[in-house]
Amino acid sequence: MHLDNLADMALFVQIIDSGSLSAAGRHLGLPKATVSRRLALMEQRLGAPLIYRSTRALAPTDFGQRYFQRVQPIVRDAIRAQSEAKSEHARPSGLIRMSAPNAFGQIVLAQILFSFLEQHPGVRIDLRLSDDRVSLVSNGFDLAIRTGPLEDSELVSRRIAAIPMRLVASPAYLAVHGTPLDPAELVDHQSILTRPDLDHWQIGKHIVRPRWNMSTGSMLVSRDALLQHMGIGLLPAFLADPAIKEGKLTPLMLQHALNSEEVSALWARNQTPSLAVSALVNYLVESAISCKSADLWKPS
Structure with missing residues (x-):
């Protein structure tokens, strides 16, 4: 050429x-x-x-x-x-265009980005929050943070952490419909999903397909639906635990282990990450490792 x-x-x-x-x-x-x-x-x-x-x-x-x-x-x-x-010891600098889910971006990621920018004043971040799985290449993103299973083989991924999940319902809902004590009883309850494809729950050794009456498209809306006594649902710990502490939500199936939600960083396979992107991904991994609160996330 x-x-x-x-x-x-x-x-x-x-x-x-x-x-x-x-x-x-x-x-x-x-x-x-x-x-x-x-x-x-x-x-x-x-x-x-x-x-x-x-x-x-x-x-x-x-x-x-x-x-x-x-x-x-x-x-x-x-x-x-x-x-x-220009320099073997160049400092991370330049613009990072990145995408992240709404709830995770607002509650967990934003605080980490604030700290990262304090340490790297030469970096700028253009953060776009969306629960849609946007195309990195066609939308010009350098980096995407995603939760849950990964599907796009055109992207390179690095696992960052795993978010603990909670199965919860409001006390008012349970007062009317009863508290399920066994995973098999969950099919008799109204349920809230975040996405229709997430229609099975791993409760210990049991796989439950709940009878859902609403798929919200947003973890924040799922939380609000549960607070409005609309049913039972799975929420990440960073959303569920504050409401549990205030008595607005009740954790269920505590005797059974729940799967965690994976958090991954992704970038296009045909793009070499910049120093700034590499530094940010490393910082996210380090933040997960050093995080003392399991309520937020835990290292993978």
Whole structure:
């Protein structure tokens, strides 16, 4: 590959990231006319238009979007390699775009990120909280934190910790419907799920498929549903334990062991993690190991 091609790839990625030729030119220190001319030559060489242009906005063509998804990781790796080669002892720096689940992000992860940024002032974090399993590549994320089983083989994963789970219901619900003492009795109760595919509970040696009346899509909403006396459900300890301590939820099946929820860090297989991403993943693992409260999480 000719070096000019890599420079043009970087130019194209910057145009898409900036949203306009003028903004890309300002970022790269180039006149708009130069950016436009290089883009036109690039399209001529590739034999297809990359961008739809108008007086007000621009957008990638279908070919341009596919090309962007292919070359963006190449450009990022080249920029990172150049930056990291400047010093063997370079400090972690730069922007980390990351995704994490809502409840875990708000209650556990945020505090760890605050501490990490205090120790690494050269790092910036763009945190997006969502319970959807977003695509890292197409959404431009450097890192994702996920809980539960992993499915995407295109991602590299590193296990960070395991979150203890609690089977709980409100005292008011149990007063009306009774307290199940055996796993087999759970099928006779109303249940709350976070996702429809999580429709089986491992209670000790028993696998229970509860009769659920709501799947919430959010652990926070599941907690609120249980506090509203809607049934029995599984919650991570960091959500359940404060409500248990206040007497708003009652733990069930204490004589049986419950599976923990795995927490993993993931990044694209074709991307080399930056120093900042590697430092953050290591920090998350160290935080899990040093965490003294099993109410939050425990190391895997």
